[in-house]
Amino acid sequence: MTSTSTPVPGSVAGSAAPADRIARRQVDKFAERRRQLADAALLTLSERGYARTSLREIAKDSGFSHGVLHYYFRDKVDLITYCVRQYKAHCVERHDGIVATATAPDALLAGVADALAGTLAQDALMHRLWYDLRSQSLFEESFRADVAEIDDSLERMIWRTVEAYAGLVGAVPTCSPSFAYATVDGLFAQALLRHLAGAPDALDDLRAGVRRQLPTLVG
Amino acid sequence: MTSTSTPVPGSVAGSAAPADRIARRQVDKFAERRRQLADAALLTLSERGYARTSLREIAKDSGFSHGVLHYYFRDKVDLITYCVRQYKAHCVERHDGIVATATAPDALLAGVADALAGTLAQDALMHRLWYDLRSQSLFEESFRADVAEIDDSLERMIWRTVEAYAGLVGAVPTCSPSFAYATVDGLFAQALLRHLAGAPDALDDLRAGVRRQLPTLVG
DNA sequence: GACGCTCTTGGACGGTCGTCAAGGAATCCT
DNA sequence: AGGATTCCTTGACGACCGTCCAAGAGCGTC
Structure with a gap:
């Protein structure tokens, strides 16, 4: 997606198409931050319990602002x-x-x-x-x-x-x-x-x- | 109820002092309404769960206004x-x-x-x-x-x-x-x-x- | 250096919450 | 009957909630 004309951005001589690599890297980055945020959420949840944990609190403990959660999670x-x-x-x-x-x-x-x-x-x-x-x-x-x-x-x-x-x-x-x-x-x-x-x-x-x-x- | 000037509401001739009877009856009335409200609360709680039940909802299901709960319960x-x-x-x-x-x-x-x-x-x-x-x-x-x-x-x-x-x-x-x-x-x-x-x-x-x-x- | 895209921020909105106070309604006592 | 007391309603307040959005930061690409 959004692939330009650059053939090889990195140093690794890959046999895969660049578009694939770029897409995969973006997906991985996205998924990785999801995991990171979920880890923080899991920690906060285990300390405060489901009913008493707000998204703002999860975000604060994760070091991010509260708005970012809706970028990585639907709700x-x-x-x-x-x-x-x-x-x-x-x-x-x-x-x-x-x-x-x-x-x-x-x-x-x-x-x-x-x-x-x-x-x-x-x-x-x-x-x-x-x-x-x-x-x-x-x-x-x-x-x-x-x-x-x-x-x-x-x-x-x-x-x-x-x-x-x-x-x-x-x-x-x-x-x-x-x-x-x-x-x-x-x-x-x-x-x-x-x-x-x-x-x-x-x-x-x-x-x-x-x-x-x-x-x-x-x- | 809504008794007028009738001296003896019930048929039982009580030997207890009137003040005691009054105090006890008031206490009983208070406790009885507490029980009644708690019954309604228990019903609402069992349907919606603790986290999702608000005092307003409990009061509404009990037929009273939401303010009455703080008359009978501290918080x-x-x-x-x-x-x-x-x-x-x-x-x-x-x-x-x-x-x-x-x-x-x-x-x-x-x-x-x-x-x-x-x-x-x-x-x-x-x-x-x-x-x-x-x-x-x-x-x-x-x-x-x-x-x-x-x-x-x-x-x-x-x-x-x-x-x-x-x-x-x-x-x-x-x-x-x-x-x-x-x-x-x-x-x-x-x-x-x-x-x-x-x-x-x-x-x-x-x-x-x-x-x-x-x-x-x-x- | 300017552009395009992803990522992040922080504020705003509508809603609901627990709590409280002021006042009306009902009841009781004399 | 009338005043005192108890009981209940109503409306308001501040706080917090999930959600959304406009704007900016960061950064690789041309």
Whole structure:
């Protein structure tokens, strides 16, 4: 787009047409700033919560003026939706590979329990935001699809854990994926609630709870 | 009402001093209107969610003008807090007596599962509001104490169920109250999510999930 | 150096919010 | 009946919201 007659603007001898490169670079720049703004938004959102975060506040924390958000995002819903998707990527990526490293049942149990307790402690504000947005999706129709998609990916993540554990103990899962996710997520949500309220034993209880619940899901 | 000079409005001959009666009646009237307004607020809140409900909207749904809310409540937080307490009473009262009627383990399981599925279907909007407010309490310091109190009462409610079931099967609970509550509440929250999303098997899955999880909590 | 384009700014608009005060309406008491 | 008190309405205020827009800055291209 808007390509002029310049054949090669950069030093790289590209085989692609210059118009493509220019377009790609512009797109990349655009997408990169989108990501950057979404990162700042995610940070502000996790600190203040969805209901109390305004676009002006997000922009201020990002170092830009409030008008720029409407240059990169159609409206507030577009921004939040993009943030939620970014959150999903960040979340699933973090949990990948934990299950695969364990070779013994108890090691898997300990690994998963520690991983859950670890991310709960480290990304507490992010998880808080997740439960906030999940609640909001029950009222705001616009969020429902994206939230449901993330919830499904989390359910699949837990289900992979159950399947791996079943394989290590030479058994098969005896429950549905949604049952496994619901109970483990319940433990996680409760632990987050108590952790943020200052309960010192929240993390240990989460670890113990996961180690207790997972074996009941196979047989 | 609109009584004229009649000395005795009611038929009951009160021995209390008139001033006391007057004061009490005024207090009762004040408290009664508070309850009435809180009821309307609870209804509006459950339909629109905390973040999207304004005092003007609550007042309009209650049939009063928006200014009256500040006559009966100090500010918005005072109103919401009062509503939450009212919600707690409504919720715990509804669940009382379900456990006591069962005399066989399987009847208890079925009763509890049906009760949970029933209230989820019937009071779905109210439960949605509860999870909304519980999420808000993670951000808004003012709600935290009241929400934690309700959460405790729910945990105790589940724990009573576990103890009753353990008694019927001649065993004792083998988990902590918070573990029992976390897993059951996880099942309930997930079922609510799917039920409101239109999943037809959400209620059955909740029933099956409760019937499966409860026996694993005793031994 | 002038132009064209992308990127960014900051102000303005209409709307809604919580809060409050002044005054009218209803009710109560003597 | 009439004054005192309680109850409720109405309108206003300042603040903040999402959104839009005109204008300027930055910068590579001719």
